[in-house]
Amino acid sequence: MPWWKLPISAEPYRYTLFLLLSLPLGIWSLMDRGSAQRRVAFALLARTPALSRWRGLAAVPLDLVSLAVAGYCWLGVVLNLAYPARPLLGMNGDYADAWGGPTLAGAWAVHALGGVAFWLAVSWMLRGYVALWRRITGY
Template identity: 75%
Template sequence: MPWWKLPFTGEPYRSSLFLLLSVPLAIWALVDRGAAQQRVADALLSRRSLLSRVRGLAAVPVDLVALVVAGYCWTGVLLNVVYPIRPLLGMNGEYRDAWGGPSLAGAWAVHALGGLGFWLLVPWILRGYVALWRRIAGA
């Protein structure tokens, strides 16, 4: 697959959802031996995994790091694309000293281009975390 096609597929968004759910599912793996985690992984990642209590818990450190990275990445994309509404979110809305300033249009254009560029990069970052998770899970 060409590098630029990945953000237009459903894979990065299913991966993001799985990484979001993976920590609670790993904790729940103590109760059901990883059955729920396996069903969700099969549905969202389209791969059969060999999960157990130990493998589910072994993935928790990777899950926590991936959750923080995915949250940071998607937040960065969103906040850069919708740059003008930052003051509504309690962030600094001063655009005169921002990249692309002194006009709001210039600042928004520069931040939106950065956000779109980051949007092309985020799926590849998440793909690496999912590959590591699959390796731990035995998929």
């Protein structure tokens, strides 16, 4: 897949959903020997991993890190693209000293460029986290 097609494909969004579900399913794998995690991985990643009770649990630290990184990146995308809505979220609405300020149009333009950059980067980071998850769980 060309580098520019990845963010507009369904892959990063499936990977985000999988990484969100992977943490509770990794903990639940102690109870069901990884069968729920195996079903979710098959549905979202189109492959069945060789999970066991301990392999699912071994991926939990990676799940915590990937959840924090993906959450931060997706939050960066949303907050930068919706820059004028920041006061509605309780954030500072003063754009006189913001990047691209002193006008709202300039501040929004600069922050929107940052949001698009985050959007492009998060797709590739999620791909890397899922590849590492596959290695840990014996894909």
